[in-house]
Amino acid sequence: MSTDRIDKILAHEGFGTRKDVRKYFRASKVLVNGQVITDPGFHCDIDKDEISVEGEILNIEKNIYLMMNKPQNTVCANKDGLHQTVFDLLEEQYRIGFALENLHLIGRLDIDTEGLLIFTTDGKLTHRLISPKTNCPKKYFVRLENSIDENLKNEYEKKLAAGIRIPAEDNEDEADCLPAKIEFTSSDDEVYLTIVEGKYHQVKRMFRALGNKVIFLKRVSINELKLDENLSAGSYRKMSPEEVALLG
Template sequence: MAAKERQRLDKLLAHMGLGTRKEIKKLIKEKRVQVNGRPAGDPGLHVLPGRDYIEVNGEPLEYRQYVYLMLNKPQGVLSATEDRFAKVVVDLLPPQYRAFHPFPVGRLDKDAGGLLLLTNDGKLAHQLLSPKKHVPKTYYAVVCGMVTEIDVEAFRQGVILDDGYRTMPAELKILRQGLESEVELTIYEGKYHQVKRMFAAVGKKVTYLKRIAMGPLVLDEQLKPGEYRELTAEEIGKLQGINPPTLPPDLFSAKI
């Protein structure tokens, strides 16, 4: 994606994760950076990303403004960009991606894992998190207690949390019943600790939680905890094309 304004060459290369300003000045001094076929002699040279042809060490530079990463968040890592005491999801990325200053879209509890989108596209993040969009989020959970059809119906109607809030209708699918049950749950909002609090409202406790989908974006099963990959153009397009509320009609009518 081309930028609309000219930028300093050293700032642009730093933004692309090619090194610190000092390292980039050295590259330019050593004539390892070319602009439109000529060695760049000045780190302060103003270039137009997407229009000026830039090479570094003989390789063409493909400029982009945004980065979109799918992370399989491991347990024990905070969904944040920085923290004084704990490891955060951005710490899992190499410098070339951290240079874009990506941030997590939404949050996953520290002890939860699974799908987390990291990007520096604020417009897309706002769209995905907007309460008006009701973007569905699907979780796999292990629950202490027998999950029954009574719970399925309670979630379909919306349950009352510990603060008195009645949740929107949710889709609960039982995968395995027992003293320890396995379920999939799709919710259409994002209250604090919502999944855990919903099960607590029906007398059960979540012992393991993993997000497996957010809107049209589904966790890549090939990604191990802590691994990430860039989104495909198709995945980005689907996220950008999200429209207002897509609640299933039967769930929507269940809301009292």
């Protein structure tokens, strides 16, 4: 049986820090299976025990999973002195207590890149998805500066499928990329690209190696999980267990 301190559980549920939740114990407002608990260090099992605070039974989730449609001009960081961060867009309940200490991103997006961003407290899932051994596919919608004709389409497809070498950028050296899949659209300057790595500015550098330039970039899926098209830029929502499973 896996148990945890009840003050930690309440902090996890957004009641404040462990120090903040002591008032509920002092006021005898915390019950476990119908019995008043006054000891913040009391251990209980969230899978089996019924916990209530001020008469309200808690529906406790072990981990937090959020999907966001990241907007442009927003950085993937907890704090930034110059720009708005993706964490600034979250409600207070996700910026206090357990969430403040444990909520993190699965992969990042550049400041000018939009699209699918996952927040979670599930460290095991994060490790599994970002591990180089996993080769987790990430799909991007790409708008290019220069249009591509049929000859270039064939060239792009072959070079990307073979694994292209990308140029150095900032402090990053040249690098060889694993094979990538390009999909063409009805527009001659818009494509989808699926990669299985997360190198610095990788998609932009890949098209630069092909002699083109990315002018708009949006991540649309991670593994089998697709971005909810109903999410406007900057908005987010909880993910369902079925969606979490699609991440792999």
